Amino acid sequence: MPADSVRTDVVVVGAGPVGLMLAGELAHGGVDVVVVEKRRAPNTESRASTLHARTMEILDNRGLLPDFGNPPNEPRGHFGGIPLDLTLPSSHPGQWKVQQTKTEAVVEEWALSLGAELMCKHELVAVTDHGDRVEAEAIGYDGVRRQIRARYLVACDGEDSTVRRLIGADFPGQDAGRELLRADVAGIEVPNRRFERLERGLAIAARRPDGVTRVMVHEFGSSAQERTGDAQFEEIVTVWKRVTGEDISGGTPLWVNAFGDASRQLTQYRQGRILFAGDAAHRQMPIGGQALNLGMQDAFNLGWKLALHVRGKAPAELLDTYHSERHAVGRRVLANIRAQATLLLGPPSVEPLRAVLTELITSEEVRAHLAGMISGLDVRYEVDGPAHPLLGARLPCTTVRVREDRVGSARLLRSGGGVLLDLRPGTPTGDTTTAGWEDRVTRLAAVAEPGSDLDGIDRLLVRPDGHVVWIDQGAGDEGLHDALERWFGPPR
Numbered sequence: 001m002p003a004d005s006v007r008t009d010v011v012v013v014g015a016g017p018v019g020l021m022l023a024g025e026l027a028h029g030g031v032d033v034v035v036v037e038k039r040r041a042p043n044t045e046s047r048a049s050t051l052h053a054r055t056m057e058i059l060d061n062r063g064l065l066p067d068f069g070n071p072p073n074e075p076r077g078h079f080g081g082i083p084l085d086l087t088l089p090s091s092h093p094g095q096w097k098v099q100q101t102k103t104e105a106v107v108e109e110w111a112l113s114l115g116a117e118l119m120c121k122h123e124l125v126a127v128t129d130h131g132d133r134v135e136a137e138a139i140g141y142d143g144v145r146r147q148i149r150a151r152y153l154v155a156c157d158g159e160d161s162t163v164r165r166l167i168g169a170d171f172p173g174q175d176a177g178r179e180l181l182r183a184d185v186a187g188i189e190v191p192n193r194r195f196e197r198l199e200r201g202l203a204i205a206a207r208r209p210d211g212v213t214r215v216m217v218h219e220f221g222s223s224a225q226e227r228t229g230d231a232q233f234e235e236i237v238t239v240w241k242r243v244t245g246e247d248i249s250g251g252t253p254l255w256v257n258a259f260g261d262a263s264r265q266l267t268q269y270r271q272g273r274i275l276f277a278g279d280a281a282h283r284q285m286p287i288g289g290q291a292l293n294l295g296m297q298d299a300f301n302l303g304w305k306l307a308l309h310v311r312g313k314a315p316a317e318l319l320d321t322y323h324s325e326r327h328a329v330g331r332r333v334l335a336n337i338r339a340q341a342t343l344l345l346g347p348p349s350v351e352p353l354r355a356v357l358t359e360l361i362t363s364e365e366v367r368a369h370l371a372g373m374i375s376g377l378d379v380r381y382e383v384d385g386p387a388h389p390l391l392g393a394r395l396p397c398t399t400v401r402v403r404e405d406r407v408g409s410a411r412l413l414r415s416g417g418g419v420l421l422d423l424r425p426g427t428p429t430g431d432t433t434t435a436g437w438e439d440r441v442t443r444l445a446a447v448a449e450p451g452s453d454l455d456g457i458d459r460l461l462v463r464p465d466g467h468v469v470w471i472d473q474g475a476g477d478e479g480l481h482d483a484l485e486r487w488f489g490p491p492r
Contacts (some may be wrong), residue, residue, distance in 0.1 A: 004144050004145070004277050004472050005146065005147040005148070005149070005169050006119070006146060006147070006148045006149070006164065007036055007148075007149045007150070007194075008032045008033060008148070008149075008150050009031045009032040009033060009036040009115070009150060009151050009152070010026055010027075010031055010032070010033045010150055010151065010152045010153070010154060010306065010310065011033070011035075011036060011134070011136060011148050011150040011152075011153045011154075012033060012034070012035045012036070012154050012156055013035075013036050013124055013151075013153065013154070013155050013156060013157045013162070013163050014035075014036075014037060014155065014156035014157035014158060014278075014280070015035050015036075015037035015039070015044045015104075015108070015118060015120070015135075016104065016156065016158065016278070016295075017048075017100060017103045017104050017107060017278075017292060017295065017296055018156040018277050018278030018279075018292075018295035018296055018298065018299050019035055019037075019154075019156030019157070019277075019278070019299075019444045020035065020104060020107040020108045020110075020111050021107050021111075021296050021299040021300065021303075022154060022156060022277060022299035022302060022303050023035045023111040023116040024062070024107055024110045024111035024114060024116065024303075025299060025300065025303025025304060025307070025416075026116070026303055026306060026307050026310075027111055027114035027115045027116045028062070028114055028303070028307075028416045029303060029304055029306075029307025029308070029311070029416055030307060030311055031306070031307045031311065032115070032312045033111075033115075033116045033117070034045065034116075034117045034118075034119060034148065034150070035111070035116060035117065035118045035119065036119045036122050036124055036136075036138055036148070037118065037119065037120050037121075037122065037129050037428045038121070038122060038123040038124070039120060039121070040120060040121045040141065040239065046294075047100055047257070047286070048100045048103075048286060048289055048291065048292035049097055049098065049100065049289065050096070050097060050098070050288065050289025050292070050293070050424065051071075051096045051098045051103065051289070051292075051293065052086075052095055052096075052289060052290075052374065052375040052376055053086070053088065053090040053092050053093055053094065053095070053292045053375040053376070053377055054090075054293070054297060054375055054376030054377050054379070054394070055292075055293045055296050055376065056090075056091070056092035056096055056452050057090060057091055057092060057394070057397070057410065057466070058296065058297065058300050058465075060091060060092065060191055060410040061410050061413045061414060061466060062110070062414065062416075062457075063410075063414055064069070064106055064107070064110055067106045067109070067110075068096075068098060068102065068103075068106060068121045068159055071096045071097055072096070072097045072330050073092075073094050073095070073096055073097075073458055074094060074095050074096075074097060075087045075093065075094035075095075076094075076313065077094075077095050077288060077374060078194075078195060078288060079288075079340060079343070079357070079370050079374065080287075080339065080340035080341075080342070080343025080344050080354070080357070081195030081197070081202070081340075081343060081344045081354075081359070082343065082354060082357055082361060083194075083361075084361060084367065084370055084371060084374075085367060085371065086371045086374060088368060088371050088372060088375060088377050089367075089377075089396065089397055090375075090377055090397050091397045091408065091409065091410065095375075098342070100292065101303050103292075110287070111343070117139075119138070120141075121140060121141035122138040122139065122140050122141070122146065123138060123139050123162075124136060124137070124138050124157075124162050124163065124166070125137050125138065125139055125145075125166075126166065127153060127163055127166045127167055127270075127274065129153075129167075129272045129273050129274055131272070133149060133150065133151060133273070134149070134151070134152060134153040134273045134274060135147065135148070135149050136148040136149075136153060137149070137217070140235075140264075151273065151310055152273050152274070152275065152306060152310065153273065153274050154275045154276070154277060154302070154306070154485075155274065155275070155276045155277070155280040155281075156275075156276075156277050156278050156295075156299070157260075157278055157280050158278070158279045158280060159279040159280070159283040161276070161279075161280035161411050163274065163276070163280065164266070164276065164280055167271065167274060169219075169266055169267075169268075169271060169276070170266065170267040171265070171266055171267075171270075171283075172265070172267065173262070173263050173264030173265055173283065173298075173334075174262065174263050174264070175224075175260075175262070176224035176261050176262040177223060177224055177259025177436050178218065178223065178224055178260065178261050178270070178341070178345045179218065179222075179223075179224040179225065179232050179258045179260040179261070180202075180216050180217070180218050180257060180258065180259055180260075180285075180345070181217050181218070181236045181239055181256075181258050182214070182215070182216045182231075182236075182254065182256070182257055182258065182259065183214070183215055183231075183233060183236050183253050183254075183256040183257075184212050184213070184253070184254040184255045184346050185212065185213050185214075185215060185233075185248060185251035185252065185253050185254065186211060186212050186213075186251060186252045186254060187250065187251045187252050188213055188215075188248045188250065188251035190205050190213060190215070190244075190246050190248060191205065192205055192206055192207055192210060193205040193206075193244075194206075195344065197351075198243055198244065200219060200220060201217060201218050201219040201220050201222075201239070201242070201243035202216075202217065202218045202220075202243075202302060202344060202345060203215075203216075203217050203240070203243050203244050203454055204216040204217070212254060213251075215236065215240060215248065217236065217239050217240050217243050218239075218243075218344075219239050219243055219346050220244060220345075220347050220348070221347060222239075222372070224258075224260040224261070224262075225258070225427075230256055230257045230258065231256050231257055231258040232256065233253040233256050233420060234249075234250075236253075236256060237249045243324060259286060260285065261285045261338070261341040261345065262283050262284075262285070263279070263283065263284055263285070263334050263338055264282065264283040265282045265283075265330055265331060265334060265338070266280075266282065266327075268279045268296075268322040268323060268327075269281050269322060269326060269327055270319055270320060270322060270323045271385065275302065275306070275319070275322065277295060277298040277299050277302055277326075278295030278296075278299070279291060279295060281298065281326075281330065282294070282333075282334060284334050284337045284338075285337055285340075285341050287337050287341065287344065288340070288342045288374055290333055290336075290337060291375060293376060294330060294333050294376075295331070297326075297329075297376055297379075298326050298330075301322055301325060301326050301463050301465055302319075302326070303321045304326075304463070304464035304465060305318045305321065305322055306319060306322075308440065308488065308489060309489075313439075313440060313488065313489040314487075314488060314489030315489065318487070318489070321380075324382075325381045325382075332399075333373075336365045336373055336374070343357070356461055359461065368389055377394070379393075379394065380392040380393045381467055383467075383468075383469050383470075384479075384482075384483075384486075385445050385469075385470060385471065385479055385483070386471070386473075386475075388471050388473070389464065389467070390453065390457075390460070390468045390469055390471060391468055391470075392468065392469070393467065393468060394465075394466045394467055394468070395409050395412070395413075395460075395462050395466050395467070395468055396409070396452075396453040396454075397409055398448070398449065398452045398453055398454060399449055399452075400412075400423070400446035400447060400449065400454070401446060401447040401449070402444060402445070402446045407446070409466070412444070412462070413462070413464065413466055415442065416436075416464055417440055417441060417442055417462055417464055418440060418441040418442070418461065418463055418487065419441065419442050419444055419461075419462045420433065420441055420442070420443045420444065420459060420460075420462075421444055421446055421454075421459065421460050421461075421462060422443060422444065422445045422446065422458075422459050423446060423447065423448050423454060423458060423460075424445075424457060424458045424459065425459055426479060429475075433477060433480060434484070435436075435491070436490075436491020436492045437484050437488050437491055437492075439492070440488045440489070441484065441488055442459070456473060457471055457472070457473060458472040458473060458474060459471070459472040459480075460472070461480065461483055461484070462488075463487055469483050469486070469487050470483035470484075
């Protein structure tokens with residue numbers, strides 16, 4: 001091909017946390033991947049600062065957590081500004097305060113170390129799905145128009161997705177009616193505020209260890225503004241003064257923006273050889289850090305499936321399960337975010353509703369339900385087979401004994417392949433149940449700890465993303481071959 005052309009297996013558009021996570025997953029799965037990013041330098045804006053329990057488990061599955069150091073853990077989150085204990089059974093319960101810049105840096109280094117290629121300063125200007133391949137064009141920093149040919153393209157280019165616009169993808173939903181103004185400000189002294197609903201509006205202030213204060217404010221009754229760029233600091237100063245009575249004009253703004261309560265979701269996450277993940281697939285108000293976490297979990301679901309198919313191990317139909325599974329999850333998250341936006345930004349007339357929910361959250365069943373929804377720990381996919389609480393759910397946080405070693409759930413999945421976990425006593429080492437799938441599934445004989453969530457289970461098949469897709473409780477191999485072929489393609 002010409003020097004100004006690129007050929008790869010998969011091109012990922014967007015080098016935010018979602019695109020980089022997907023690139024790492026694809027490279028980890030043995031696929032050539034190129035990431036196209038229009039920015040000239042790494043992002044310096046930490047729009048998101050929260051990693052939830054399920055995302056922490058995912059990062060642990062890939063051995064990435066040591067690179068994050070020791071981020072603060074805050075068990076207390078919120079639902080629409082109402083305090084909520086997010087603690088649930090997990091290796092990393094609660095929420096973890098990690099700036100988005102740190103998350104991007106860690107997953108970028110990981111993806112590049114595995115062989116992913118990053119094309120910065122290239123803006124995508126054309127995309128065509130030819131049925132057997134995808135061709136794209138990007139204009140580089142030097143003005144050269146480069147041709148990119150790939151088997152698949154995945155758009156991870158945010159809520160204003162260029163790919164979505166170029167192909168005219170259907171993105172139904174509602175535009176923003178209300179907004180929060182937000183800024184990171186140095187040199188101000190204001191009280192910390194945790195979702196304070198004052199007489200005239202909502203005010204939030206959190207001072208970081210480095211002395212910078214993040215402020216967010218909404219004036220009740222105000223509408224989202226039509227903007228061609230980010231909000232101005234003077235606007236935040238004015239609204240903050242009206243709502244709190246405090247003057248922050250003497251501070252130095254490091255970053256200013258506004259985000260509204262728009263709610264949209266693609267009709268199809270997979271459109272031929274073009275797929276969408278993260279905010280390119282769904283647009284929502286970033287309440288409680290759910291937007292970033294939802295996107296990274298999209299990437300974790302898609303990466304292994306796309307890698308298996310590109311390597312010729314699984315049919316294209318496996319990619320359809322990405323849409324069916326993650327579209328349903330996204331729809332549910334968007335619904336809970338809309339509810340939270342009403343509780344947060346609604347006028348004083350929502351106070352009775354807030355009072356009722358505050359009472360309900362004291363019920364452990366309600367608390368656990370909401371915490372599971374926000375953290376992503378309650379995600380359960382539709383999987384064929386006899387009813388069992390673990391079928392379709394993620395492998396719970398547990399430890400098994402493999403020979404003389406105690407192995408946690410994260411280590412079981414570190415290879416990136418599937419695992420057939422055999423918990424039967426005295427199973428012959430020559431067991432051939434995974435014959436033909438050895439390159440995709442590891443059979444592992446282990447002993448479960450007494451009283452664990454695995455009690456009463458003889459064997460279980462776990463996908464590379466940690467979700468259980470087959471369980472044996474004394475029925476032998478019934479359904480196992482079908483599950484292996486369904487999720488890992490036909491045997492060799």
